Amino acid sequence: MAILKTENLTKTFGALKAVNGVSLGVEAGTLHSIIGPNGAGKTTLFNLLTGTFPPSSGRILFDGRDITGTPAARIAHLGLARSYQRTTVFPAFSLLDNVWVAAFATGKSWQGLMWSQTGRYTEVTTRAREALADVGLADKADVPAREISHGEQRQLELAIALAAAPRVLLLDEPAAGLSPDETRKMVALVRSLKGRYTIVLIEHKIDIIMSVSDRISVMHFGSLIAEGTPDEIQKNPEVRRAYLGGVAA
Amino acid sequence: MKKPIVLLLAAVVLLPLVVRPAIAAEIWIFAIFGLGLNLLLGYTGLLSFGQSTFFGSAAYVAGWLLKHYGINAFLALGIGVGVGAASAALVGYLCVQRSGLYFIMLTFALNQLFYFIAYQWTSVTGGEDGMPGVPRPALLGIDFQDPLTYYAFISILFLASLWLMKRIVESPFGKILQAIRENEVRAEAVGYNVPRFKLLAFVIGGAFSGLAGVLYAMLFGIVPLEAIGFAFSGNVLFATLIGGSGSLYGPVIGSFVFIWLSESVSTLWARWPLLLGVAFVIVVLFLRGGVVEGWSRFWSWRSSKQKT
Amino acid sequence: MLYALMGLGLSLITGVLNIPNFAHGALFAVGAYLLVSAANAIGNFWIALVVAPVGVALLGLAIEYAGVRRLYAAGHDYQLLFTFGLALILSESIILIWGPVGYSYLPPQILRGGLDLGFTFYPKYRLFVMVMAGLLVLATWLFLEKTRYGAIMRAGIENKEMVSLLGIDIQMLFTVAFALGAYLAGIAGALTVPIRGVNPGMGVDMLGIAFVVVALGGLGNLLGAIAAGLIIGVAQALVAAYWTEASTVVIYAVMAAVLLVRPQGLFGIR
Numbered sequence: 001m002a003i004l005k006t007e008n009l010t011k012t013f014g015a016l017k018a019v020n021g022v023s024l025g026v027e028a029g030t031l032h033s034i035i036g037p038n039g040a041g042k043t044t045l046f047n048l049l050t051g052t053f054p055p056s057s058g059r060i061l062f063d064g065r066d067i068t069g070t071p072a073a074r075i076a077h078l079g080l081a082r083s084y085q086r087t088t089v090f091p092a093f094s095l096l097d098n099v100w101v102a103a104f105a106t107g108k109s110w111q112g113l114m115w116s117q118t119g120r121y122t123e124v125t126t127r128a129r130e131a132l133a134d135v136g137l138a139d140k141a142d143v144p145a146r147e148i149s150h151g152e153q154r155q156l157e158l159a160i161a162l163a164a165a166p167r168v169l170l171l172d173e174p175a176a177g178l179s180p181d182e183t184r185k186m187v188a189l190v191r192s193l194k195g196r197y198t199i200v201l202i203e204h205k206i207d208i209i210m211s212v213s214d215r216i217s218v219m220h221f222g223s224l225i226a227e228g229t230p231d232e233i234q235k236n237p238e239v240r241r242a243y244l245g246g247v248a249a
Numbered sequence: 250m251k252k253p254i255v256l257l258l259a260a261v262v263l264l265p266l267v268v269r270p271a272i273a274a275e276i277w278i279f280a281i282f283g284l285g286l287n288l289l290l291g292y293t294g295l296l297s298f299g300q301s302t303f304f305g306s307a308a309y310v311a312g313w314l315l316k317h318y319g320i321n322a323f324l325a326l327g328i329g330v331g332v333g334a335a336s337a338a339l340v341g342y343l344c345v346q347r348s349g350l351y352f353i354m355l356t357f358a359l360n361q362l363f364y365f366i367a368y369q370w371t372s373v374t375g376g377e378d379g380m381p382g383v384p385r386p387a388l389l390g391i392d393f394q395d396p397l398t399y400y401a402f403i404s405i406l407f408l409a410s411l412w413l414m415k416r417i418v419e420s421p422f423g424k425i426l427q428a429i430r431e432n433e434v435r436a437e438a439v440g441y442n443v444p445r446f447k448l449l450a451f452v453i454g455g456a457f458s459g460l461a462g463v464l465y466a467m468l469f470g471i472v473p474l475e476a477i478g479f480a481f482s483g484n485v486l487f488a489t490l491i492g493g494s495g496s497l498y499g500p501v502i503g504s505f506v507f508i509w510l511s512e513s514v515s516t517l518w519a520r521w522p523l524l525l526g527v528a529f530v531i532v533v534l535f536l537r538g539g540v541v542e543g544w545s546r547f548w549s550w551r552s553s554k555q556k557t
Numbered sequence: 558m559l560y561a562l563m564g565l566g567l568s569l570i571t572g573v574l575n576i577p578n579f580a581h582g583a584l585f586a587v588g589a590y591l592l593v594s595a596a597n598a599i600g601n602f603w604i605a606l607v608v609a610p611v612g613v614a615l616l617g618l619a620i621e622y623a624g625v626r627r628l629y630a631a632g633h634d635y636q637l638l639f640t641f642g643l644a645l646i647l648s649e650s651i652i653l654i655w656g657p658v659g660y661s662y663l664p665p666q667i668l669r670g671g672l673d674l675g676f677t678f679y680p681k682y683r684l685f686v687m688v689m690a691g692l693l694v695l696a697t698w699l700f701l702e703k704t705r706y707g708a709i710m711r712a713g714i715e716n717k718e719m720v721s722l723l724g725i726d727i728q729m730l731f732t733v734a735f736a737l738g739a740y741l742a743g744i745a746g747a748l749t750v751p752i753r754g755v756n757p758g759m760g761v762d763m764l765g766i767a768f769v770v771v772a773l774g775g776l777g778n779l780l781g782a783i784a785a786g787l788i789i790g791v792a793q794a795l796v797a798a799y800w801t802e803a804s805t806v807v808i809y810a811v812m813a814a815v816l817l818v819r820p821q822g823l824f825g826i827r
Contacts, residue, residue: 050438076440090431101428104421105440114422121421164439296634298577343816351776353577353633354768355816361765362809369806479761483641490638523649529642533635534627 001064003028003198004049004080004168009058011044018044020222021058026168026215031190031199033209036219037242042202043085045219046170049200050082051075062168076106081166083157085173085202091146095137095156098145099128102163131163135189151182158189168198175205187212210234218242253498257411261404268509270396271468276508277407278464283489283500284414285333285457290486291494292418293450294430296353298482299360300458302340303333305477306363307459308466309374312383315467322388325463326406333459334452336363341451345444348433360479367477379473383466393467403464410457415497417453426450480522484511487525491532559745561786562690563763564770565697566741568782571771572714573734576625577633579640582764583647584739588613588746589755590651593662610744617739621732629731644760652757659756686748693744694783697737701779710734711779742767762805769812 002025011019019041026032034042048055051072060068062078070078081102090098103124104110112120119125132138135155140148145156154174161169174190175183187208193199194212203209209216209230216233218226220242226233233239264273282304289295307329314320314328344355367374374380385393393399417423428436429443437443466472475481484507492503510528514521563585570578591612595605620643628636701707713720713730721727749759770789774781789808797804 073437073440073442076438082438084435088432088435090428090435092431093428097424101424101436102439104424110421112420114417114420116421117416117419118421118424160435160439290634296632296637298637343813350571350575350577350633351772353637354571354772354776357579358765358768358772358809358812361768362806362813365806365809369803483638483645486634486641487638490634494634520649520653522645523653526642526645526647526649529638529645530624533631533639533642534624 001028002026002061003063004200005061006045006049007059007061009045009048009060010056011041011048011053012056017222019048019055022219022222022224024217024224024227026198026200028167028198029195030214031194031201031212033201033203033213033216034219035203035206035209035216039221040219041222042219043172044222046082046172046200046202049075049170050080076102076164076166079167080170081161081164081168082170083161083172083174085176087150087153087157089145089153089156089160091144093145094142095132095145095148095159096125096128096141098156099131099159099163100124102160103128103131103165106164106166127165128163131159134162134193135159136185151178151185154178154182154186155189162193166197168200169193170200172202173204174201175203175208183208257408257498257501261408265397265400268512270400272508272512274396274400274403274468275465275512276504277403278461278468279485279488279504279508280501281407281410281464282458282461282485283492283504284410284497285454285461286485287489287494287497287500288414288417288426288454288457289450290489291496291499292423292430293426293447295447295450296486297344297356297451297454298353298479298486299340299356300454300485301477301479301481302356302360302363303336303455303458304462304465304481304485305367305472306336307332307462308472308476309367309380311463312380312466312472313373315384315386316380316382319384319386322386322393322467325386325467326460329459329463330456331459333462334456337451337455337458338448341448341455345447345451357479357482360477360482364474364478367474374472374474377474379471380466381471383470383472385467385470399468403468406460406464410460411497411501414457418497422446422449483529484525487529487532559686559690559749559786560766560770560790561694561783562741562745563767564774564782564786565694565779566738566745567767568771568774568776568779569710569734569741570738571776572779573710574625574629574731575717576628576636577640578738579637579764580620580643580647581738581742581767582760582762583644584613584617584742584760585746585749585763585767586651586755586757586760587616587647588743589750589759590655590746591743592747592750593655593660593755596662606744606747609747610740613743613746614736614740617736617743618732620739621735625735626728626731644764648757648760655755655757657757659754659759661754662750680752682751686752689748690745693741697741698779698783706733714779766808769808773812773815 004026007023009019009022010017022045034045036042047053049060051070051074054069059066062080067078090101093101100118104121107121107124129138129141132141135158137152137155137159140152145153148156154176158171158174171190175186178186183205190199190201191212201213213230216228216230217224218233218239225242226236226239228236264276282300286297286300289297310332311325311329315325340356340359343359344352347355368376385399387393391398393402425436425441425446429441429446433443462476465476488503488507489500490503491506492501493499511521511525514524563581567578567581570576570581588609591609592605595608596602599605624639628639701711709720709725710730713727717727720730766789770786771782773789774785792811793804793808796807
């Protein structure tokens with residue numbers, strides 16, 4: 001059963017159809033990648049899924065429930081978390097605080113919101129530390145976010161999404177701007193998350209896509225032009241033409 | 250972290266020995282006012298340039314009730330806090346949807362709205378002349394006519410306010426506000442209804458400002474028109490910035506500096522706002538970060554020198 | 558019409574430089590006082606009318622050079638404090654130089670008296686101000702719409718990065734915008750003098766109104782500022798005819814009401 005599904009999802013900005021009638025389904029527990037040239041509408045699709053803006057038409061279903069038009073602040077509570085293409089963290093906060101804030105939002109209760117010391121929320125703090133540990137930043141928990149390297153910030157970016165204990169992770173180019181070494185670490189990280197979460201991944205680096213994906217959807221000019229297993233996609237002539245450049249793999 | 254508390258307690262006790270109790274009281278009142286502003290400015294990143302709206306409204310309403318209905322001090326304080334919070338809710342509701350320059354301009358313009366209402370409604374507010382004759386009722390049998398007794402009352406309220414604000418900023422709510430300041434979009438994405446939190450910050454800041462307003466009215470026995478004017482808004486902003494908006498104690502230190510300065514200079518020269526303007530300009534150009542940051546920078550410079 | 562002038566100037570400054578200019582009202586006042594002194598010194602209203610705003614523009618240049626340009630990277634709080642401090646310095650200096658009491662000032666001979674419009678007598682000078690201010694607004698508008706530099710300035714409001722990437726000196730743009738905004742405030746002030754005289758508090762009142770105009774017109778939306786200025790001016794005149802005391806309050810109340818319904822102002826883009 002598809003845990004996340006879109007039905008004929010469309011978003012137009014004036015004359016531009018950024019996302020054009022996209023219908024796709026993501027099976028629970030799988031890693032589903034979305035690829036396509038720049039401007040294909042991938043990030044816009046993510047924005048629609050996370051409620052940054054409502055679609056012009058179409059539906060989004062999460063776990064069978066229609067969540068179309070749900071505002072961004074509610075999406076996290078439903079179990080969908082996202083990491084961004086351009087690193088967007090809380091610069092003055094320590095790494096721990098960065099994830100703590102995300103963990104608290106979706107925590108069990110907000111009791112004592114304005115009264116209790118933050119240290120009292122052990123469940124939240126534990127989840128926060130676990131998220132940091134998952135991405136390998138546990139030893140830097142007290143360092144301010146603006147003082148860590150770019151690669152580490154990309155890891156933090158992921159950790160913030162993890163801290164919400166979501167069921168579905170939407171990762172927008174987690175390896176953006178990373179060196180080959182850092183990219184390898186990121187790939188290993190994503191692979192380690194595979195069983196525990198349903199992952200929807202946007203990436204440009206083909207080798208990453210091919211090595212981790214269970215299914216791939218290809219977008220071009222806002223529309224879905226192909227979908228299938230990595231093998232099927234590699235052999236698909238249309239995809240080759242639009243994206244892979246027609247070179248035999 | 251016991252040191253600041255000890256210093257503060259010492260300051261509270263020793264201050265009336267150095268300056269007139271009325272001035273000392275004014276300092277702590279302004280500090281409460283500043284704490285309210287800094288929740289918005291320093292912690293949430295919202296530059297509210299109309300805090301005197303809440304300060305003045307509370308002063309007028311409570312002052313009027315004190316004067317004409319002889320309510321007791323307890324009720325006056327409660328009303329002050331309530332009016333401050335309510336007016337802040339109103340202003341906040343109109344303003345939180347906007348950000349940046351727009352937000353600043355809106356808070357300012359709404360401040361002006363309240364100002365002109367107060368200016369025109371002379372039958373109630375006394376217009377330019379202000380609302381004189383605000384009594385200082387007793388509380389629990391303690392008479393506050395004696396300046397020193399009233400000072401003690403105010404300093405207790407100040408310490409209580411400080412403690413309350415400390416709890417608030419150290420709570421998850423405080424963290425969330427700071428997250429909004431650091432990255433509003435991400436704060437929303439991780440699941441916080443940002444406008445609602447901003448509004449809440451407004452209301453709390455307004456409540457503190459309202460408390461300061463009532464205490465002010467009772468201290469001087471009059472509600473001057475300036476209390477709701479933009480000069481007051483500017484003064485509390487200056488005090489907060491010069492103390493340092495990055496810390497809890499910044500507004501407290503800033504109030505010290507500001508009130509001390511303004512009280513000493515204003516008696517010397519009628520044109521002292523000129524110097525105030527100059528002070529603003531100097532602080533902006535040379536003393537960014539305020540006293541608190543300057544102090545911590547000084548200490549880290551010293552410790553790095555000691556290492557060499 | 559004067560409100561449109563003030564709104565346009567402020568919108569330009571806030572739009573291009575992205576700073577809250579709380580000294581705008583003070584610049585208005587300086588323009589007015591400079592006119593009085595210049596007219597008294599030179600003996601000719603018209604020459605003074607030309608000279609005084611230029612003086613304000615020069616003052617604007619000095620302010621931008623000495624202070625504002627250092628604050629582009631600083632937060633709005635410091636920019637605010639700076640312009641606010643400036644406003645204090647200017648208004649107190651006015652009192653120092655010209656005294657705390659206001660003056661009244663008669664319009665030049667040919668513009669005295671009223672014009673019979675058929676249904677009412679309308680002061681000739683006010684008509685002149687309307688026409689003059691209208692011409693200035695039009696001239697500024699043409700400059701911004703039709704000339705190349707004006708287009709650059711409008712582009713600067715939209716996207717400063719892009720403009721600097723195009724190799725245009727963004728600092729010069731800021732300086733010119735500030736000086737132009739100051740000029741508009743100055744000439745608005747100068748024009749006001751024969752209507753209401755001068756007094757040291759005139760800047761503060763105008764500041765609030767200028768902000769209302771810009772808020773209603775949409776930040777950086779120059780045409781919106783003009784339109785909003787006109788609307789506010791007319792609304793205030795109408796209210797003043799029936800309920801004089803409330804006229805200023807009404808301006809702010811209208812603004813609050815509009816913003817409740819349309820947070821982006823009447824003409825702003827969300």
